Amino acid sequence: MRAVAASGYGPPESFTLADLPVPEPGPGQIQVRIRAASINPGDLVIPSGAYRAQAPLTFPHVPGNDFAGTVTAVGDDVTAFRTGDEIFGHAVPRALEAMAGAHPSMTTGTLAEFAVFEAATPFLAHRPPGLSPTDAAALPTAGLTARALLATTQPQPSERVLVIGATGGVGTTVLPLLKHADVIATGRPADEDLLRRLGATTVIDYDDYPTGVDLAINLVLPSDQLKAVAAAVRPGGRLFTITFPPPRPEMIDRDDIRFELVLDLDGRFGGMAEVAGLSPTIAAIYPLDDAVQALTDFARRHTVGKLVVTMS
Numbered sequence: 474m475r476a477v478a479a480s481g482y483g484p485p486e487s488f489t490l491a492d493l494p495v496p497e498p499g500p501g502q503i504q505v506r507i508r509a510a511s512i513n514p515g516d517l518v519i520p521s522g523a524y525r526a527q528a529p530l531t532f533p534h535v536p537g538n539d540f541a542g543t544v545t546a547v548g549d550d551v552t553a554f555r556t557g558d559e560i561f562g563h564a565v566p567r568a569l570e571a572m573a574g575a576h577p578s579m580t581t582g583t584l585a586e587f588a589v590f591e592a593a594t595p596f597l598a599h600r601p602p603g604l605s606p607t608d609a610a611a612l613p614t615a616g617l618t619a620r621a622l623l624a625t626t627q628p629q630p631s632e633r634v635l636v637i638g639a640t641g642g643v644g645t646t647v648l649p650l651l652k653h654a655d656v657i658a659t660g661r662p663a664d665e666d667l668l669r670r671l672g673a674t675t676v677i678d679y680d681d682y683p684t685g686v687d688l689a690i691n692l693v694l695p696s697d698q699l700k701a702v703a704a705a706v707r708p709g710g711r712l713f714t715i716t717f718p719p720p721r722p723e724m725i726d727r728d729d730i731r732f733e734l735v736l737d738l739d740g741r742f743g744g745m746a747e748v749a750g751l752s753p754t755i756a757a758i759y760p761l762d763d764a765v766q767a768l769t770d771f772a773r774r775h776t777v778g779k780l781v782v783t784m785s
């Protein structure tokens with residue numbers, strides 16, 4: 474099969490489109506012919522070597538977590554899926570198993586014509602007929618995170634909400650869910666129309682923060698670089714982040730606001746069935762032949778929303 478492959482730690486420019494053996498499912502696993510996969514930051518961070526001490530990779534490594542596809546083989550003890558089922562979801566590289574949640578969803582890598590997944594997880598589901606493979610592939614990670622953010626941050630209708638990193642995959646998925654709040658979103662001048670259509674009332678430059686917001690949601694800056702964002706929050710307000718390192722009060726020089734990480738490794742805020750109701754923003758769709766270019770564009774170019782790779 475054709476698959477994106479990293480042959481060692483490095484940037485996306487070092488990846489190739491390789492010819493690899495089709496992975497076969499073992500007990501509790503399913504094999505899926507991938508129809509579409511979308512790109513997330515982790516697809517680049519893991520092969521970069523940033524986590525090689527905690528989660529060393531074996532090579533060739535096939536990146537890709539999010540996908541939509543057709544079940545082509547089912548291992549022993551799998552009851553939730555049958556051959557021919559149209560499914561979609563999210564899974565992480567097997568090397569990350571120790572860092573994943575209680576019911577980890579693991580894969581051989583979705584930027585490939587075939588991938589194998591552990592079947593017993595809330596992060597795989599049947600794809601509703603009205604949800605296209607490209608939209609289904611764009612939604613899993615961003616949608617799960619957007620739902621977790623909404624449930625955790627609980628924005629109230631009249632609140633002023635600052636969203637840092639609104640132009641990304643998570644940002645463009647969460648903005649429509651915040652539509653009852655007064656949303657101030659970061660973006661470049663050319664992004665303003667799209668961000669407003671998604672629900673932002675104001676679009677600001679990356680470091681042009683307002684003051685006195687009720688809630689700030691950080692989707693991009695490292696959590697230990699949030700002092701300026703914290704300064705934008707009113708006393709008694711809240712600052713939530715989805716990035717690492719895990720937040721500690723001394724990182725923001727304030728003890729009068731909530732400062733917390735939003736991370737849902739176990740599907741506490743819903744699984745794929747709930748995510749299917751969300752609307753993705755897709756910036757571009759690439760054929761598998763151009764998948765390495767897609768990963769490189771994701772790393773090097775400003776894109777608003779998700780990049781999706783289609784396999785046929």
Ligand SMILES: NC(=O)c1ccc[n+]([C@@H]2O[C@H](COP(=O)([O-])OP(=O)(O)OC[C@H]3O[C@@H](n4cnc5c(N)ncnc54)[C@H](OP(=O)(O)O)[C@@H]3O)[C@@H](O)[C@H]2O)c1
Pocket residue numbers: 513514515614615618637638639640641642643644659660679680692693694714715716735736737774775776777778
């Ligand atoms: N906790 C969780 O459960 C969870 C889940 C999913 C993702 N994450 C993490 O959350 C982060 C965002 O994920 P994503 O999929 O949305 O990534 P993404 O698609 O790469 O989006 C990040 C966006 O932020 C923009 N940006 C860069 N620097 C900025 C700045 N200083 N101020 C404002 N915006 C800036 C980027 O634009 P440029 O083109 O200008 O760089 C890009 O549009 C990643 O670190 C990811 O690993 C965490």
